Amino acid sequence: MPGFGEPRPVMSREERHLLADLFEKACGFVLRDDLTFVAERRLAPRLEALGLRDFAAYHRFLRFDPRGPDELETAIDLLVPHETYFFREPQQLDAFEAEVLPEAEARARPTRRLALWSAGCSTGEEPYTLAMLLVDRPSLAGWELDVLGTDLSKKALTHARRAEFGPTALRATTPEQLARCFEPLTGGRHRVKGRFRAPVRFGLLNLIDERAAALLPRFDVIFCRNVLIYFDPLTRRRVVELFYERLSPGGCLLLGHSENLLSLSTRFEIVQLKGDLVYRRP
Amino acid sequence: MTWLVADADAESRYRALDALPAGPAAAPRLVEALGDPSWRVRRLAANRLAQVEPTPLVVSQLVALLGRRGETGARNAAASVLAQMGEGARAAVAGLLEHVDPDQRKFAADILGELGKEEAVPGLVAALDDGDGNVRAAAAEALGRIGGGVARRSLEGLLRAGDPLLRVCALEGLARLRAPPPLPALAPLLDDPLTRPSAFRLLGQVAHPTASRRAVLALGKTTTRDAALLAFASCEGPLAGEVEAEISVALKPVADAARWLEAALTSGDLERRRGALVLARAVRNPSLALAMARAAGPDGLAEQAVEALVPLGLAGAQALLDGGPALADLPGEARAVASEAILALAGPSLVERLTALLGAGDQEWAELAARALGRTGARSAVAPLAQLFDDDALAVHAYRALVALAGSWPRDVEAALEGRVQGALQPHVLRAWAEVVGAPARALLSRALHDERDDVRAAAVEASVFVSEAPALVRAGLMDESPRVRRAAARALAALPTAEALPLLSHALVDLDATVLALACQVAPRHPHPDALGRLAELARHADASVALSALDALAAQGALPVELLLRALEHPGPEVHRRAFELGADRLELVPRAQVALAHPRWEVRAAAARLLAVSGTASSLEALKDALEREGDDVARELLGQAVQAVAKR
Numbered sequence: 001m002p003g004f005g006e007p008r009p010v011m012s013r014e015e016r017h018l019l020a021d022l023f024e025k026a027c028g029f030v031l032r033d034d035l036t037f038v039a040e041r042r043l044a045p046r047l048e049a050l051g052l053r054d055f056a057a058y059h060r061f062l063r064f065d066p067r068g069p070d071e072l073e074t075a076i077d078l079l080v081p082h083e084t085y086f087f088r089e090p091q092q093l094d095a096f097e098a099e100v101l102p103e104a105e106a107r108a109r110p111t112r113r114l115a116l117w118s119a120g121c122s123t124g125e126e127p128y129t130l131a132m133l134l135v136d137r138p139s140l141a142g143w144e145l146d147v148l149g150t151d152l153s154k155k156a157l158t159h160a161r162r163a164e165f166g167p168t169a170l171r172a173t174t175p176e177q178l179a180r181c182f183e184p185l186t187g188g189r190h191r192v193k194g195r196f197r198a199p200v201r202f203g204l205l206n207l208i209d210e211r212a213a214a215l216l217p218r219f220d221v222i223f224c225r226n227v228l229i230y231f232d233p234l235t236r237r238r239v240v241e242l243f244y245e246r247l248s249p250g251g252c253l254l255l256g257h258s259e260n261l262l263s264l265s266t267r268f269e270i271v272q273l274k275g276d277l278v279y280r281r282p
Numbered sequence: 283m284t285w286l287v288a289d290a291d292a293e294s295r296y297r298a299l300d301a302l303p304a305g306p307a308a309a310p311r312l313v314e315a316l317g318d319p320s321w322r323v324r325r326l327a328a329n330r331l332a333q334v335e336p337t338p339l340v341v342s343q344l345v346a347l348l349g350r351r352g353e354t355g356a357r358n359a360a361a362s363v364l365a366q367m368g369e370g371a372r373a374a375v376a377g378l379l380e381h382v383d384p385d386q387r388k389f390a391a392d393i394l395g396e397l398g399k400e401e402a403v404p405g406l407v408a409a410l411d412d413g414d415g416n417v418r419a420a421a422a423e424a425l426g427r428i429g430g431g432v433a434r435r436s437l438e439g440l441l442r443a444g445d446p447l448l449r450v451c452a453l454e455g456l457a458r459l460r461a462p463p464p465l466p467a468l469a470p471l472l473d474d475p476l477t478r479p480s481a482f483r484l485l486g487q488v489a490h491p492t493a494s495r496r497a498v499l500a501l502g503k504t505t506t507r508d509a510a511l512l513a514f515a516s517c518e519g520p521l522a523g524e525v526e527a528e529i530s531v532a533l534k535p536v537a538d539a540a541r542w543l544e545a546a547l548t549s550g551d552l553e554r555r556r557g558a559l560v561l562a563r564a565v566r567n568p569s570l571a572l573a574m575a576r577a578a579g580p581d582g583l584a585e586q587a588v589e590a591l592v593p594l595g596l597a598g599a600q601a602l603l604d605g606g607p608a609l610a611d612l613p614g615e616a617r618a619v620a621s622e623a624i625l626a627l628a629g630p631s632l633v634e635r636l637t638a639l640l641g642a643g644d645q646e647w648a649e650l651a652a653r654a655l656g657r658t659g660a661r662s663a664v665a666p667l668a669q670l671f672d673d674d675a676l677a678v679h680a681y682r683a684l685v686a687l688a689g690s691w692p693r694d695v696e697a698a699l700e701g702r703v704q705g706a707l708q709p710h711v712l713r714a715w716a717e718v719v720g721a722p723a724r725a726l727l728s729r730a731l732h733d734e735r736d737d738v739r740a741a742a743v744e745a746s747v748f749v750s751e752a753p754a755l756v757r758a759g760l761m762d763e764s765p766r767v768r769r770a771a772a773r774a775l776a777a778l779p780t781a782e783a784l785p786l787l788s789h790a791l792v793d794l795d796a797t798v799l800a801l802a803c804q805v806a807p808r809h810p811h812p813d814a815l816g817r818l819a820e821l822a823r824h825a826d827a828s829v830a831l832s833a834l835d836a837l838a839a840q841g842a843l844p845v846e847l848l849l850r851a852l853e854h855p856g857p858e859v860h861r862r863a864f865e866l867g868a869d870r871l872e873l874v875p876r877a878q879v880a881l882a883h884p885r886w887e888v889r890a891a892a893a894r895l896l897a898v899s900g901t902a903s904s905l906e907a908l909k910d911a912l913e914r915e916g917d918d919v920a921r922e923l924l925g926q927a928v929q930a931v932a933k934r
Contacts (some may be wrong), residue, residue: 008622013919013922014887014890014919017886017887017917017918017919018887021887033918034580034581034582037582037584037585037615037618038584038614038615038618041584041618041619041621041622042614042617042618042646045649045650045653045679048653048678048679048682049678049679060828060831063827063828063858064797064800064827064828065797066765066766066797078646079614081580081613081614082614083613083614155645166607166610166611167607167608167611168608168611168612168613169611187606187607188606188607189607266293266296266297266300269293270293270322
């Protein structure tokens with residue numbers, strides 16, 4: 001096993017590919033060539049901890065050791081990017097508030113219940129942001145609001161439930177939003193206020209696990225921003241199908257600005273809003 | 283409410299196009315769809331057309347589309363398809379350089395640049411004299427994409443052109459080709475504000491002290507500093523020490539140099555960040571450490587960022603660790619860079635900061651802190667590490683770090699562990715204790731072998747190699763009811779003397795658990811004995827891929843792997859076994875025909891292993907199979923290996 005002072009193991013192209021195959025099969029995550037540096041560094045402590053000399057041995061451990069499935073989860077957790085922040089892509093959020101929400105409210109008025117899903121919510125910034133947009137909205141006073149955040153990373157979800165965030169997560173948050181929605185902590189950190197935490201719940205979900213996804217209810221709106229980019233095309237198609245199935249008729253899917261459903265699905269209608277473009281289940 | 287379904291008809295057209303079968307029969311519909319008013323439909327058509335064979339009819343239809351004035355979408359879509367069609371489209375597109383419509387001449391130049399074929403150079407050189415400025419610029423850009431001696435000389439000639447746009451295009455083309463012109467031709471362009479950024483980009487590629495001095499001097503002036511950054515972004519490899527010293531001197535009197543560098547390091551522009559990392563490495567300002575880590579970004583600058591951070595020395599590591607919330611908030615690549623630098627720079631003066639990081643509430647940074655504490659070599663690192671055994675994730679790092687520190691501070695480490703071996707036992711404490719104190723740990727390990735937790739028993743067996751009477755402990759481990767303990771015992775066999783290990787190994791090689799069997803196979807080459815070979819040969823046929831792989835490895839390591847077993851391994855259901863068989867049998871002629879067949883295996887790693895075997899053992903008769911496989915290979919790694927194999931076999 002590598003000891004102190006020994007060179008850090010280097011990941012060959014073939015080893016990266018073998019590991020990438022395992023990750024992709026497990027959750028659809030694509031470990032691209034350009035992520036090799038990060039993969040080498042972030043997995044190096046795992047090799048140290050397991051007493052493995054190189055990434056070929058790590059691959060064999062993941063494949064055949066009884067602890068392999070747990071370790072695979074750890075590895076994916078270390079490699080999947082978790083970076084996100086509050087009030088990300090404000091133009092899209094404006095469009096959501098001004099155009100998507102009124103429509104969703106109109107449909108949900110009989111039950112006075114609104115369900116949103118933040119798929120691939122990472123450390124929770126997006127579902128909390130959605131709660132911040134919904135909770136103080138006069139037209140929703142007295143409604144049952146349900147914002148579900150799901151991710152495949154246990155670590156990210158632990159962070160999300162804690163609801164404490166640093167300056168990077170708050171970089172697009174205005175002073176007004178900060179004062180309204182957060183309680184200050186020490187060291188420049190802030191905690192989401194209780195009334196915005198209340199409608200948000202979290203769950204562990206691998207988006208390619210169809211059996212687990214079948215447990216989900218129907219949603220009025222699904223946010224899945226900057227998640228599909230980490231999947232291979234086939235997985236993207238499967239995940240988009242899942243979104244379609246989980247949306248109520250008339251419900252909307254909002255993707256990141258660099259993403260679209262081109263070549264993925266023709267089942268959605270494209271809806272051009274004033275400030276954005278969303279996909280609606282007919 | 284202002285809902286507007288974008289275009290319901292477009293949706294149906296999209297679906298109809300998407301439903302067209304693949305193949306040339308769809309081409310007319312696809313070409314027609316390039317003129318569709320919906321960009322989604324056009325894009326789908328373009329993507330599909332790029333996969334169609336470029337017959338003269340399809341190419342001529344696409345070329346005709348380029349001429350449809352007022353239909354910008356259709357023209358752009360046609361140009362994009364032609365640019366992807368390769369040699370089949372070149373002649374027809376080159377003919378357009380003579381067209382009366384300047385738009386079409388420009389399209390032609392753009393497409394020829396994308397195609398990148400040197401045959402297009404004469405036409406493009408002629409187009410440098412086109413009456414239309416846009417066509418001239420497009421031709422210059424295209425030459426910069428294609429390259430070659432003629433293109434390069436033409437671009438150098440343009441550096442004296444009256445039109446500044448052409449001069450910029452020429453500079454950019456030469457920079458793209460990494461073909462800087464003679465310095466006297468470049469020098470005047472460094473002073474012209476219009477050409478300055480491109481000229482400095484090219485200046486960075488001139489490997490001469492005069493060029494680097496020009497760039498360094500430009501750092502001192504506000505008007506040229508940003509352009510000079512581009513010069514450092516385009517230089518290859520680290521700068522010479524004296525150039526770094528000159529940079530430091532040049533930036534010293536600049537009042538806002540640190541702020542300027544920080545902004546460049548954290549900008550969204552890859553080129554600026556690359557240049558800023560070169561400068562940051564030269565000025566060695568620890569206050570820039572966090573920004574240097576951030577400069578790694580997601581686009582391939584991580585190695586360079588580490589190389590820039592490490593020369594900062596301890597002050598750099600201190601600055602990173604003092605980052606507080608900013609450190610906690612670093613994104614993935616920046617974290618990897620900062621971790622690498624902190625580990626490389628760990629020293630006694632960091633102990634306090636690393637200890638603080640242990641308690642900062644971030645699991646990943648806590649693990650880094652534990653690993654780094656072990657590398658500090660500091661006596662004061664022992665106490666904080668000894669507190670980590672209650673944390674499952676940190677305990678293993680604490681164990682390794684303490685064992686490393688015991689090399690310098692054995693009494694301190696022993697004292698720190700002593701209190702922890704009195705009560706309930708913890709696996710990593712046991713390991714550390716046995717490794718640090720050696721023989722006196724025997725009694726504790728014996729006690730641990732009776733612990734109700736199997737992870738404690740497994741740790742005791744693994745740690746037994748550090749005490750006397752290890753064989754007795756390993757034997758007890760091999761008889762344990764938990765496979766986890768038996769696996770630990772199988773691993774521990776490696777460290778026993780062969781005479782004592784052999785009877786235990788033969789026991790492990792008939793264990794009922796496949797994971798124990800696999801480990802026993804892995805240990806077998808450490809204790810070679812003819813009696814074990816028969817059992818290993820049996821295990822090489824085991825249904826569990828892990829066992830079969832390990833047995834094949836063990837036999838190969840002992841020079842006792844018959845070709846029959848390799849051929850048998852190719853019948854195994856596990857593709858890993860096939861791959862390993864090709865790797866281990868690369869010198870066996872009997873495997874050559876099987877490797878040729880395996881070039882069509884559904885798994886890329888098997889195809890890759892077969893290609894590697896054929897590269898060293900293939901015969902002339904393998905060449906066609908390799909070429910065919912290369913032609914149809916879709917996997918990058920397998921493709922690379924197939925390419926190497928084709929070259930190797932072709933030389934025979």
